[in-house]
Amino acid sequence: MSATMLRVSKLSIRSVIKRKQPVRGVSFSVQKGKAFTLVGETGSGKTLVAQAVCGNLSGELTADGKIEYKGVDLVRLSRREKRRLYGKELFLLPQEPDSALDPTMRVISQVAEVFRYVRGYAVKDLHHRLAPIFSDLDLSLSEAGRLYPCQLSGGMKQRILLAISLAVPAGFIVVDEPTKGLDKLSRTSAVHRLSNLLEKGKTLLCITHDLGVARELGGHMAVMYDGCIVESGSVNHVLNSPRHPYTRGLIGAAPENGMIPIDEEVLAAMKQPEKK
């Protein structure tokens, strides 16, 4: 039985301006070395949960409840204290590889600076630290590494980001929409590389709308709708014998299952009653 790395309990997120609660009473826990996938459609609040975990909710939103990371409540931490965890403990793999890389820096330096300044390795060690990571990802250190981000394809940039997530000491990685906007082939390899991260001993919290990602990563998952978790459990369990009608609808709506629209009545029944 593996240890719990992250335990979210009764997390609610309030919007001050719109007086709404886009996330209500979400609880789940992530086991060390395993993946946890949060599935839901656009607007279900899954990305907000990820942001709350990483501590970069936008200013108008406030989080209540508990997010315990290795026993520390992240909700209570100040911005500065959270910042100290970045890279060393938790890491967010960004959605957009195009804008996440510094356009004025060779990609190899962007990976190397993690080793140099976060882990504090000596300059002469850098090469043999970088070499295995690059070869792991089918990137040539002497060629691809010398290039600038604009000279790389989208898939290669994605791999550089993965290289960075392998380089950081953080064991807990939040992945936001890893397959968004990818074609089928690149999607397969992206998911494959994520499971690679798992093999390297990292813990993943994956946010996606794609049930296939959950299936391939394994571990546990939760289905969110309208700010609440409607069903959670092990991936096998949820996907093979869904109990909640919404989960069943979601599975039926997947492309490989014929894209049957979710029943309107199911959705209407779950809708949050409008507050006056």
Place this chain on the structure above:
Amino acid sequence: MEQIVRSICRHLFQGICVALIVATLGFVAVNLTRGDTALDVAIARYSEDLTDAAVVEQIRREEGLDRPLAMQYFQWVARVITFDLGRSLVSREQVTGLLAHHFYYTFLLAATATTVSILIALPWGILCGVYPGGIVDTVSSMICSALVSVPQFVIGLLLILSLSIKLHWLPVAGFFSPAHLVIPAITLGIGLAAVSSRVIATSLADVRGALFYRFGAMKGLSPFKVLTAHGMRNAAIPVITYIGVQAAHLLDGVVVVETLFAWPGIGKLLLDSVLARDIPVIQGACLLIGLLYVTVNITVDMICFALDPCRRNYQTTS
């Protein structure tokens, strides 16, 4: 690589056009308007009392001012191609020598002023950009708009009034010792610093909002490291581009400041020769100013290419 060549060509074309148009304009304007160039030259050369018809005629013949205008112009163009700008009508000196002499002083002034402005603007702009919307930023934005609103000659006058007349610390005008450089350089530098510190601040604030900058923090780099590794270089590109765009305005400032402080630079030379209708010098100075503009812009382009191989911010000039 191809882009570098293209941008150099563009700026060369720009500069050559400007220089030729200004030089031609000067030539045409001088000859179209009332008055006798030879007479003006004679007065400038020998003073009004000593000028008579014979002297004027002699000058007219010597300088070739009696030939057809088109011929005078094409002769000048032909000579320019061979780097011979002719002689000043007033002092009879070689224009190239005259320009070189005055350019030295302009360069001295501009270089000092730029150094002054960088010394002020860089730390100030970075401080504002690191905390955008903060107290330092707001106050300094106020101060900068105030400074930009004060004409350069007024800043210069206030400096003269306080540092020279009241305190007797520094000499007023002219150029005889390094101390003479201080007030003009500060005058020119303050305006530059006010503008560039704002450009630095806003572009740094922009970069800090970029995803890759926040990603730097996510990697676990310290705030200082993110600023130096990812902030500076990216923020520098719009700043340097801006300098290139503003090069023409900079030259304007140089002229005003040089005139105010009787600084023997290109601007003063230009003003004097315009008043004396010294055509070869006017044209030569215009060519030089065009050339300066081109040089500044090509340098700016080169730096931008070196800083930003992805040319993300590059096409801001046109």
Place this chain on the structure above:
Amino acid sequence: MPQKLSDDQLEMANVKQYERLQRTIGLLLVSLIILFVVTGPWITPDPYQQNLSQVFAEPGTHYLLGADHLGRSVAARMAEGGRNTIYYSLLCVVGSVLAGVFLGLTAAWYGDLTDTLIMRLVDITMAFPGIILALLIAGVTGGGPMAVIIALMFTGWPEYCRITRAIAMSTISRPYVESGILAGFSSIFILRKYIFAEVLPQITVLATLGFGRTVLNISALGFLGIGLAPPEPEWGAMIAESLPYLRESPNLVLIPAATLSLTVFSFFLIANPLSRKPRK
């Protein structure tokens, strides 16, 4: 339950409020200056009337702001000079805006060769230092306000042209404009209804800014002795005239200098130029 505002929200609200305050102060100052300049002829004596017994008179009841080295009323000359400066600046700005917007729209609308030609022209003109050009034109034509206006208009239009073209280009490529074109609306209608509406707010801000800068340039030229002929007052020229008496009566220099700076400052306050991002 009372909701607490977060720091970011407070900050945003503060910035908005602060910008509005800036604008109001700017507008107030501009109205004051314009009021003074327009009512000048009624509340001040003749600006050309010399009174050698009143040379360097201290500010008082007759001479509101004192008298200059020829015994002329400084207040009257300030009003008259301000009228000149503002009038000429207005001419320059209106001229450059009209030319710039027209050429910018033309470039964006026709594209291809027209666009290239106009943008090359912009490139060339951008390289002209305005004051130097004015100096040249004024110097060789013997001065006069026309030279200044022509030179400043000539160097002013490319900025408006570039912005207009950039905004128009991005507007033209938007779906609603494209469908408008496909629906067969006339070009004039589309330019006026869709594109000009996008261009106008930006150009207004830019023109306010440009007005401040033109006032600066005109006074700098006046200071250099180019522009209006001597007895005619102009703020920059007044400073130059009083320069020899800087030691004895600094007021004569400081009054026009302060007014000039304040005028420019209030225009900048309205356009709030420096907190804005540098235009791409």
